Amino acid sequence: MLKKIALAAGLFSATALASNAAQADVKIGLLGGISGPIAAMAPPMLVSSKLAIQQVNEQGGILGGQKIVTVVGDSACNPQNGVDAATKLVNIEQVVGLIGPHCSGSVLAVANSVTVPAGIALITPSGTSPEITGLEDKGLVFRTVPSDDFQGRSLARTLLELGTKKVAVAYLNNDYGSGLANSFKAEFEANGGEIAGYSAHEDGKASYRSNLAELSRGGADTLVIFDYGDGTGLTILRQALENGFFTNYVGADGMKSDAIIRELGTENLTTFVTSSPVGEKSDSLAVFNKAYIAAGGNPDAIFVTSSYDAAFLMALALEKAGGDAAKVSESIVAVSNGQGEAILPGEWKKAVELIAAGKDIDYKGAAGDLNFDRAGDVPGSYGLFKVDGDTFALQQTLN
C-alpha cells in the first residue's frame, strides 16, 4: 500500500513538473490531412510550417524568450477526424492558435464546432472552398490561400482561351469539390462554353467507369476533375485513361500530386494539365525558397508557401497580442494590413523589435502580400502546370 502511495505521489510530482515546464512554452496546433486523400501533399506542408516556427525559436523565441511548441494533429481530410483532432488540440493541449486544417470540409467543421466557440483563431493554408468565405466565424477564420472561387473562374476562362469549348466535369462530393465545380461551371457557361456532363462522385469506390461513361456521353473530349490526386482523383484518372473515355484531362490544385505521376507514369500523362496557386514573384518568395531548399524541401510543392505564411503569421500575431488568445485574430489583421514596415519571411528578430517599439509591421508573405479582406480571404494568382519528367512544370499563368 505504502509503495502504491509513493508511486502515486511520484507520478503526481512528475506531471506537476511537466506542466510547469510546459508553461514556459507557447503551443500552436498544426492540423493536417496526414492520412487520407491528401496524404502525399501534407508532409511538405507540415515541414514548411515547422520551418517558420523553427526560425522563430532560433531567433530568440516568442513573448520574451519563450519557445513555440507545435502539436501535430491528423484531420484525415474529413470533418469527423478534423473535429476530433481539433478538440484534442484546443481542450487538452490548450493551443493558443491553430494552423490548419488542410481540407475545406475539415475547416468548416472545425471552425463551426471547435475553434469559433472556443474563441481560438485558425489560419488554414489550403482550405480553398468558397463556402469558407461565408462562414459566421466572428472574424476568427483566416486563410493564406485564395478562395477556389478565383481558381474555378480563372481556370474556366483559360480553358476557353485555349480553345476548349466543351468539357465534362467530375467532382468529389465534398466542400472542396463542389465549391470549385460550381464556380467553374458558372464562369465557363457565362463565357460561352458548354458543360456536356456534370456529376459528383463519392470517395473511396473501386470503380468509376460507369460514372465516366455517363460523363462521356455528352460528347466532350476534355474531362475536368476536381478531386484529390492521392484519392479518388487518381482512380478516376486511371480508369478514364485506360478506357479512353476522354482525350484531354484537366485538374485543379488537389490533383497536383506526385502520386499521379508516380503511379500512372509520365508517358501516360501528356494530355493532363492541372491548375494550382502560384506565389507571385517577390522578394519574399525568393527568401522563402532559399530557406526551404536549405531545409531540404522542394519549394514548388503545393501549398508550401501558404503553409509557411500561416505559421509565421500566427507567430507574429501571437507576439503582437502578447500571448492573449482572444486578441490573436485582430492581431493577424494588424500585422498584415499593408501598413507599417515590411517584414519578409524569416525576419522574426526585426519584427519583434518593431512590435516592442510599438510600431506597425506588415508581413509580406511568400504566397503573396496577404492583406486580408473582411472575410479573412486573400486574393491570389494561379498557374497551369503540365507533367514534365517526374514533376509538374509551369506551362502558363492563369488570368
Place this chain on the structure above:
Amino acid sequence: MPFMEFVNFYLMPGIVLGSIYALGAVGITLVFGILRFAHLAHGDLATLGAFAALGVVTIFGVSPWVALPVAMIFCAFMAIGIDKVFYDYLSERPKIIVVMSSLGIALMLRALVQVIWGVDTETYTRGIVRPENYWGIRIRDREIYTIIAMFAIVGVLWVFLQKTKWGKAMRAMSDNPDLALLSGVDNRKVTMLTWAIVGILCAASGFFLGINTELKPLMGWTMLLPMFAATILGGVGRVEGAVVGGLIVGIVEETSVLLIPGEYKAAMAFAILLLILLVRPTGLLKGKVL
C-alpha cells in the same frame, strides 16, 4: 445507348467489382455462420493482405501474382493469431463485446498498415493497362483473372465444405454448435480452420481490389458496407449466397448511375441492405436470421 457500351462500361465493371465483394462476403458469411458475430475488422484484414502482397512485390521484385499466395498464408496466420489473442479470450462474453472488439482490431490493423507502408496511395505496378478487345467486349486481363480466381477459390471452398470431414464439421458448427460439440467436433480446431480460411479470403479480396485499382490504407474499410450488404442479401451462412449477393451488389452499384446521380452510388449498398432486411430477412438463399 448501344448494348456493347452497356456491357463494357456498366456490366463488366459491375461483375469485377462484384467478384471482389463476393470474396469478402464469403469470409464474412463464414464468421457470421460459424462463430456468430459480425466481423468488422474484415475490411482492414483485406487491406493488410493487399499491402502484404505489396511488401513481397517490393522486397523480392516478383510479379504480384506470385505474391498473392504468400499474402494469403500471411493473412491466414494473422487471422488465427488475432483470434487466439483477442476473440478467443472474449468468447464467453456477450457477442456484442466481440463485435466491438473487432472494430478495435480494425483500427489496429489499419494503424499497422499506416506505420509500415505509410499513408500514400500505392500500386503493384506503375503505369496503366489498357483493356483488350474480345469480340467487342473490352476487358483487361487482370479483370478476367479476378473473375476466374473468385469462382475458383469459392469453388474449392464449396467442395471442401461439402465433401471433407473438416468441411462437414464446420457446417455442423454452423447449424448447431452444441450438437456438434456433443458429436465430438473439436470446437477449437474448427474455429482455427475457419479463421485460416477467412484470412485467405480477405487477402484475396484485398489483393484483387488493389490490382484493379490502387492500394490505400482505407481501401478495405470502405468496402465493408457493400460486403455486409452482399452477405445479408445472399443469406447469412450461405457461401453460394454470398457470391450471388456480391455480384448483385456490384452490378447494381455500377448500373445505378444510369438512373440516379453518381454521388448516390455509394448509397446503393445501404439501400439493398435495408430492403432485404425489410422484405426477406433470411436473404435470397434462406440463411440464418440474426
